Amino acid sequence: MSPQRSKPARAIFDGRLVLCMGSGGVGKTSTAAALACAAAAGGRRCALITVDPARRLRTALGLAELAAEPTPIPLDVPGELYAMALDTKHVFDELISRAAPTPDIAARILANPLYRELSNELGGSTEYMAMEKLHDLLARGYDLVVVDTPPGAHARDLLAAPARIATLIDSGAAAVLRAPASILRGSRIANAALATILAGLERWIGKGLVRNLSDFASAFEPLLAGFRERADDVQHVLLDRDTAVVLVTTAEPAAVAITGEMAEELRASEMRVAGIIANQVHSVGRHRAAPLRCAPALRERLEANYDSYAARARRDAAVLRRAAADIAPMLATIPRFEEPVASLPQLLAMAQILSKQLD
Numbered sequence: 001m002s003p004q005r006s007k008p009a010r011a012i013f014d015g016r017l018v019l020c021m022g023s024g025g026v027g028k029t030s031t032a033a034a035l036a037c038a039a040a041a042g043g044r045r046c047a048l049i050t051v052d053p054a055r056r057l058r059t060a061l062g063l064a065e066l067a068a069e070p071t072p073i074p075l076d077v078p079g080e081l082y083a084m085a086l087d088t089k090h091v092f093d094e095l096i097s098r099a100a101p102t103p104d105i106a107a108r109i110l111a112n113p114l115y116r117e118l119s120n121e122l123g124g125s126t127e128y129m130a131m132e133k134l135h136d137l138l139a140r141g142y143d144l145v146v147v148d149t150p151p152g153a154h155a156r157d158l159l160a161a162p163a164r165i166a167t168l169i170d171s172g173a174a175a176v177l178r179a180p181a182s183i184l185r186g187s188r189i190a191n192a193a194l195a196t197i198l199a200g201l202e203r204w205i206g207k208g209l210v211r212n213l214s215d216f217a218s219a220f221e222p223l224l225a226g227f228r229e230r231a232d233d234v235q236h237v238l239l240d241r242d243t244a245v246v247l248v249t250t251a252e253p254a255a256v257a258i259t260g261e262m263a264e265e266l267r268a269s270e271m272r273v274a275g276i277i278a279n280q281v282h283s284v285g286r287h288r289a290a291p292l293r294c295a296p297a298l299r300e301r302l303e304a305n306y307d308s309y310a311a312r313a314r315r316d317a318a319v320l321r322r323a324a325a326d327i328a329p330m331l332a333t334i335p336r337f338e339e340p341v342a343s344l345p346q347l348l349a350m351a352q353i354l355s356k357q358l359d
Helices: 009-014 028-041 055-060 088-099 103-111 113-122 126-139 152-170 173-178 180-184 188-205 209-238 253-268 296-326 344-358
Strands: 017-021 045-050 080-085 144-148 243-249 273-281 330-335
Touching: 009 028, 009 243, 017 028, 028 045, 028 055, 028 080, 028 144, 028 243, 028 273, 028 344, 045 126, 055 344, 088 103, 088 126, 103 113, 126 144, 126 209, 243 253, 253 273, 253 296, 273 296, 296 330, 330 344
Parallel strands: 017 144, 017 243, 045 080, 045 144, 243 273, 273 330
Antiparallel strands: none
8 A cells, every 4th residue: 555645734624525434433423523623623614414423422512412404513712613413314305305396396205105104215325315415514605514424334335425326317217116117018927026016015005106106206307417416516526635534543453454445445436535543542751750659569560551551552653653654644643531532621622632733
């Protein structure tokens, strides 16, 4: 692997979009939130969208729940911070209402029994709904949008969502939905099989399935051009040089290996990897403290603990040096906190650590 040449670290806050990616358990969500806080502290109007927020993050932001729309977070800083959680059903309903050519068509789709049954599954394309919400946020004029992506492979699915929806639209799937029997026309055996399948579905969803399916597809089809246009817009933004991917990792070799794989895949997709933020890093001062004045047995145990921790800190440093050389520039390191980040003061302390290194 060879590291990508990157803009200076401070350029992260000068762009429009930051995507935080990493494997599970590396503190990606709290790091994304701290980055958003740091951007707001620097005077920017920033939106944070998280796909699967942990309860600790909601508590840290001072919220009982993260809403499906951007909610202002009270911070005593020059800028502004808004946070939201992705609600796929809400986004899909909102999308239908906004994209339909007329209110009547929107009402037809939203009232269709098939849509009511399947909207969670349709919206269950979490990755595409995240991209739809991202398109919406970018259009609202925020200085910076920070996205806390889902872990690992799900994040790669998220980034591929715009191209997938464009392919689906180009395939003419809506026409098949509008006349499902057309895919099997000309075969009595096939038509009999289809009739059996539809009868089974009718028992599950109720009478009128075929009519509901056809009505849904007919009403939905005029929206597809808008879907395709927004998918293309988001794809363009993802590949823009003002979009930065920040890879979040710990110094654990397994997490660093996953980070390297992500970096290679992202570069193959022509996305800009700005660099790495290493979280939960063990660190000690340069010089060992003066000998402790305590009972010899206690002093021996304390010194052994210190030596063990210092050795772990040296291993972390060596792992991260190799990551910076082989994967991407090291943008910042966040020391290991005694407790998980679960309060606004902790989150702001984390943001201050990032600000000092990114500025």
